[in-house]
Amino acid sequence: MDALVQTLTREAEADEEAYAPRMLLGHAYKAQGRNAEARTLYARAAELRPREPAPLVAMARIDRADRPAEARALYDRALERVRDDQRTRELLREAAEIALEQDDFDGARAYYDRLARGAGTSLYLRTEYARALAERNAHERAIAEYERVLRGLRGDNRVLGPVLKDLAQVQLDAGRADAAIETLDRALRVVGRSSGVRREIYDVLVEAFRRSDRLPDLVERLERERGFDSVELLGRVHDELGNEDEALDAYRRALRLNRRHIDTRVRIIRLLSRSGRIDDVIEEYRQLVRVAPREPRFVVELAQLLMQTGRGDEARRLAAAVSRRHRNDASVHQALAELYTEWGEDELATREIALLVRIDPRDPGHLIALGEQQLAEGDARAAEATWRRILQVESDRGRAHATLAAVFADHDMLSDAEEQYRQAVQVDEDRVEYVRGLANVLERPRRGEPASARQRRDEEAVRWWSKVLEMTEDRAARREARQRIVGIWSRRGELGAKMREWRVAFTRGEPDVDAGRFLAEAYLRQRPRDVAQDEATLRRVVELEPGDVESLLALERVHTARGDLAGAIEVLRKLVEADPRRAPRYLQRMAEHAHALYRDDEAVEYAAAAVARTPDDAEGHRRLGDLYRARQDMDRAIASYRRAIELNERLFPTYFDLAEIHLARSEPAEADALYRAVLRLSPDDDLVARAGRASMQIHLGRGTLQELESDLLPLALGHARRPIFRRLLVELYDSLATTWIQQARGHGEEAEAAREELARLGTRAIKPLLEALADSDPTQQRIAIDVLGHLGNENAAGPLLAAAESQEAPLELRARALSGAGAVAPSSMAPRFAALAAGPERRLRDVAAWSLARMGGARALAALRDLAGQGDPAVRAYAALGLGRAEDRRSLDRLEQLLREDRSPQVRAAAAWAIGRLGDEAQVPALVTALRAGGVVSRAAALAIGAIGRRGGEDPRALQALGEALFDADPALRTAAAAALRRSGGESVERFPVPRGGALAYVSELLEVDGAAGPPELAPLRPVLEEAARDALHGPVERVLTALAVLAPTGDAALGLGPLTSGMAAWPEEARVAARRELGALSAALAPELREVAGHPEPRARERAVALLAHIEVAEAGEALRAALDDDAPRVLRAALQALAGRHAEVEGLVERVGEIARTHADWSTRLHAAEALGRLGRGRETLVEVLAEDRYAFVREAAARALGRVGGGEEALRGALEDPEPRVRTAAQAALGHE
Known part of the structure; x- marks a missing residue:
């Protein structure tokens, strides 16, 4: 260059x-x-030829990144000059892309219109603008553009199908699933049944129904169609919904229409594998191998399956038969050779490789593999003979000798390797790789070799390495050659002498620069290294040859090795000048060194210069982004990272860097878009997993996991051979379902909504979860087992039950699988559950019994009747629950026997619950007896009595027992009794959740009472409650205390009835008025007993009785309060003082006694309560004036001031208190005066 x-x-x-x-x-x-x-x-070229478009285009492509407006102007000028149609289309696309990047949609459309102009019937060009908009997520604009194109295609049904399919996809991406379905229906009407696009339309149709949670509706549509595509699609949809039998039937129907459709057969195999039907899987594989005989993958998979299931002989026969059938198919024999090697069948593997050699004798790779196999069998002579055949099959003689030499060298046959390399060099002495190979072999030591022979070979190796230096300009090869030469002299102990020779040659009048390079390498080879001399030598070399890139690179390495990064930067600066072609690389190194030196401004400058020289270098932009990020210049970092991704969309680490910045800036949507792009684009499963989990965290925090599901579900279903997508989806379902599962165990609208969400999830998630159940990853199995049982989809029952029946899985996993199966299993599976309920594993017995109790049906009931009289207590308890849930009147005697005689509380409680479900009033005596048993049995009996009452039972013994239970010391029993008296609670048959603990905990959960029950009718209950309260108030001290706690006032009523009147404030007005009336009557009736308790020996009883009597407007109340003011127990006195109100002021001697307490009581807090009581009574002015003036405690004086404000008068004393040393007293006095 x-x-x-x-x-x-x-x-x-x-x-x-x-x-x-x-x-x-x-x-x-x-x-x-x-x-x-x-x-x-380019600009000068444009001046020289103003009508030529090429220089304008070249300038536009340079300007595009930083000056898009100028680039568009140049493209426009170039388009005016270009005449070639193909060239015009290329330029229009480039200009349109810039317009879209600028969000200039009108300008982009103008370019695309020109592109489509005159296109005739070219549908691709007509829809190109719509596709470009869709790619940029401008969905609404894309929809409008597709519709515009469709209007121009009226009457041409041949091309409508693909456009309608693309339009539907955009509508779907825009969230308009119903519109997409309408568009797809139109597409199916216009395309022919044999059209290739029909299958693509069906794929989009599935996605549309999937996104709108309407796959069952699609099933109904497809069942009416008869073509292969629709029947095969019906199978896929059934498969996705977990309808295994229906899916299998549809797939087989599709194969009758097209028996050679391989994908359908593969889907059948996967479905059968998921169900654990191994024999059927093997048979389907046999069919698949017959249909696709030239596909070795299926043969290997079948053979491996046979071997894994203990059918090794059959597996070997199959492999041998396939080998014979496909004698001339290299791919088959290659696969079989690898398979035999995996099985340890070396002889058979050798035979297959020999066949490969016969089929393709010109491929040396087969000969090398065959020789390797023969050598592994111990036949070294045969291996060598096989390898030497390379010389016969390779047409290039030099390459043949070099290939054979490399094989010999790899197997330590060095003499043979040397001979072959020499012959390769003789054939072509200008091939560097042959010379390097020979030099390498000559260097390697031989066993038993004399020193003289080794010396001769070393000297020859030096000559060949020297020849490499002469032959090549490749810097890496030259450096290796120089290092090898220096290494040979060092190993021989002759490096010192050589260094003296090189030093003399390098320092003489006309220096030998090559000697200097050797000398520099030798300084590094010495121990210890002489880095200073090495650096000095290299500097001298560079002075002699300023443009010597190789020496400059060596000098930069020296500076870097000793930590002189500033010196390394200076050397790199020279390299930029000496080697401009690699300048960007050197500038990036300069940036790295400057960053390490904390010279961030320089680092950015160097990195920016590197990017300016290679604006299309994605890695350069990424490194520049790293530097900006280190400087906290996040805006520039984002711009650099985005440019890197634009230039190389597969620069996946940059997606994560950019996403982290967006997250730090509280921009989760932008970060999520980047993570989801990695999901779609990356071929690396580790990166996909990292991106998927990061995106999951974002959506989990925002409560939008279902949005991410819409991306992951199609990926999981469409990439069966990349299980990472399905694994991520299953993890998402774990997070998504956990909250709903917890909510579904409760009551009310929230619980109902959660159950509906789980049912919808059960429609679309069943296939990935069933695949996860068959995954080798225990985490995937755990999630599948934990979630499937809560989705209400019966199709999960079979695989879950098979997992529970497997003897290989851990017991913990089997038990969880069984509970999941039991939650959804139909009654047809009852015999399999019954077998487990009578099996040897206790945990499985319990869960199987619960499963039978849940499913009902004749076969389940028969099993439950047997289990109720035998087995573990938990099994008997679940059996009783199941019999009651099914209202099996034939089992009433058995249930009564369990209630009366069983020694296990959980069994007796379950029997009581079941009897309540049956509603037989004749069982009330047994339930009344159980009501006094205590604990969970009592609660179950109370609710059972209430259930019988709802069915019309009016046994007075039942009401009497429930009244007594309302004053029981057990709060849970009181709640149950209240629910029974209300005739509410325990009525829901459907609430039969998956067990989370043992049977006792499960029964307790069933007995939980919904706190949102309505008000009771107290009038008919008052006699019973009055009698029960009197009995309790005359009972032992603990029962008295409980009764007083139950009778504590509720709201504005004189007294309450504990859980029976809880939540009274929220009752309707009419119910509150009626309740207050009945409670007032009850309080008056109980006043004598309460007055009696006010004199009880136990202070706690006296305290509570006094507090209760204060709310009752009867004479006994005032007398009790007056007496309590003389009580020796401080708690009783304090309770009386706190309970006093204005209506008690007329009680004889009461005000005087309170005044005396306020003046003279030894305890300051009691005096404080007395002063407050006088304020409420509206009496005792003189006492309060005295207390305000004389009490030593500021708290008491403050209370007296506030009480005076309520009583009135005492202004002089209050004004005097304005001078009190305590601020709080002054504040209270000021407030009292203001009040007066």
Whole structure:
């Protein structure tokens, strides 16, 4: 290139009017990255030939990156001059691309219109503008353009199909799925049944229905059609939906229409493999091999499958038969040779390679492989003979000897290798690689070789390496030759003498520059290295030959090795001048060194200069972006990174760098677009995984995972041989489903919405999840197992159950698979679950029993009846739940027996729940007995009694038992009793979730009561509740305390009834009024008992009773409060003071006693409560004035001031308090005076 530049420069300088040399020199400069000089030459060429378009186009291409407006103007001028149609179209496309980059859609359309003008029937040119818009995601504009093109194609059905298909794709990308489906329907009507585009239309149609979650609707449409494409598509859609039997049937119907369709047979094999039907898979492979006999991949896959399933003899027979059938097919024998080698069948592998040699005797690679195989079998003589046949098959004699020499050298047959290299050199002594090969072999030591022979070979090797130096200008080869020569002398211990020779030659009057180069290399070879001498020598070489690029590069390496990066930069600066063609590379090195020295401004300057010389170098723009990013100049970094990606869309690490900047700038949408571009474009699975997970994190944070799913699902379905897409999709489903699964276990609208979302997910996610279930990756299996059972898709039951039945998987995974299968299995699978429920593994028995309880059906019920009387407690509990869930009245006696006699609480609770489902009032006595058992059994019995009541049961014993339970010490039982008294709770048959723990925890979960139940009817319950409350208030102290807690006031009612009246504030007004009336009556009826409890020996009971009585307007209440003011227990006294209100002011002696407490009580906090009580009573002014003036505690004085403000009067005392030393007292006095 340098020589060409010099020649063209001379020609241009010799003739000022020469056009061609200037154009060619401009091209050469541009190739070297010297764009400014190139543009000057192009401009001069344009002046010399003003009607010539080429220089204008050349300038436009240089200007395009930095000066797009000027570039467009140049393209316009060039278009006026060009006459060739093909050339015109190229320029119009380039100009249109610039217009689109500038968002000048009108200008771009004008170029594309010119492009399509006169195109006749060229549909491609007519739709090119629409495609360009679609590629830039300008979907609405693209739709409008496609519709414009369609209007011009009316009546021409031959070309409508492809345009309609493209229009539908754009509509789909714009989120208009319904419009896309209409367009595709129109396309199917106009294209013929044998049209090649029909299959493409169907593919877009599937995507449209998939995105709108309507694949089952597509199934209904396709079932009415009979052509191969539609039937095969029906199979694919069924496959995607997980309908294995339907998919298999459709695929087989499609094969009857086109028995040689390989893709369909492959899909059948994948479907059968997923289901674990190995024998059917093998049979399908046999059919596939017969249909596609020349496809070795299928033969190998079938043979490997046979070998893996223990049918080795059959696998070998199959391979042998295929080998005989395809004697002359090299690809088949190559595949079989590799297969035999994998199996360790060396003799058979050798036979296949020998056949390869016979089929293609001109390929030395086959001979080399055959010799390798023979050598592995121990027949070295046969291997050598085989390799020597290379000399007969290779037409180029020199290459033949060199190839054979390399084989001999690789196998340490050095004498033979040397002989062959010598012959290669004799044939063609100008081939550097032959000379290098000979020199290399001569250097290598031989076993048992005398020193004299080694010396002769070393000397000859030096001569050949010297010849390499003479033959080539390649810097790497020259450096290697020089290093090898110095290494030989060093190994022989003669380097010192040679260095003296080189030093003399280099320092004499006319220095030998080559000797200097050898000397510099020798200084590096010495131990320790003499870096200073090496540097000095190289500097002298450069002085003698200033343009010696090889020595300058060596000098730069020396500076870099010893950390003198500033010196390295200076050397590189000289290299830029000496070797302009590689100047961008040197400038990038300068930028790296400057950055390492923290000279960031210089680093950016050098990197920018490198980019200016090679504006189309994507790596240069990337490195410049790195430097801008290091300087925190993010705007420029983004611009550089984007330019790098524009120039090389496969520069994938830059996508991640740019995305990280956008994330740091809180621009997740831009980062996500970059990650998704990597997903679509990268062939590297590691990069795809990294991008997919990064995008997933963004969408997880934004709650838009379904948007990413729309990208990943087509990729996963369309790239079966790249499982990374499916694995990412499965990870996405794990994140997407987890929240919905948690929500679906609850109640209300949110839970219902979550269940609907899971059902929709079960339609579109079933195929990837089933494939994940068959994946060798345990993480993929775990996700599939955890998610599939919650999607409500029966098609998952078979594969999940097969996984549970497998003896090879870990027990933990099998149990989870079984619970997933049980969640969706139909009753037809009951016998398989029953077998597991009676099997040896306890965890599987439990889950299988739950599965039978969930699925119902005659066969499941039969199994549950058997299990209810035997097996583990968990199995019996699930059996009882299942019998109740199915309302199996035949099992009522068995359930009553379990309730009365079983020793396991979980079984008795499950039996109680089941009896409640059956609604038989005759079981109430047994349930009442169970109600007193405590724990989960009591709760289950309470809810069962409530369930029987909902069905019309009115047994008074039931109400009495529930009333007692309402005052039980167990809060959970009180809640259950309240639900039963409301006649709510436990009524949902559908709520039968997947177990998360043991059977006891599961029964407890079923007994959870929805807190959103409505108000109860208290009037009919009041007698029962009154009696239960009296009994509780006369009971042991703990029961008394519980009763007082239950009776604590609710809202503005005098008292409450615990969970029975919780949430009263939210009840309708009419219900609240009725409840307050009934609660008031109940409080009056219970007042004597509460007055009695106010004198209870236990202070806690007295405290709660006093607090309750304060809310009841009866005489007993005032008496109890007055008595409590003399109580020795501080807590009782404090409760009484805090409960006092204005209505208690008339109670005899009460105000006086409160005043006495405020003045004289030893505890300051009690005095404070007494002062506050006087304020509420509206009495005791004199006492409050005294307390305000004399109490030692500021808190008490503050309370007295505030109370005076409520009582009125005492202005003088309050004004005196304005001088109190404590700010809080002064503030309270000021407020009281303001109030007065």
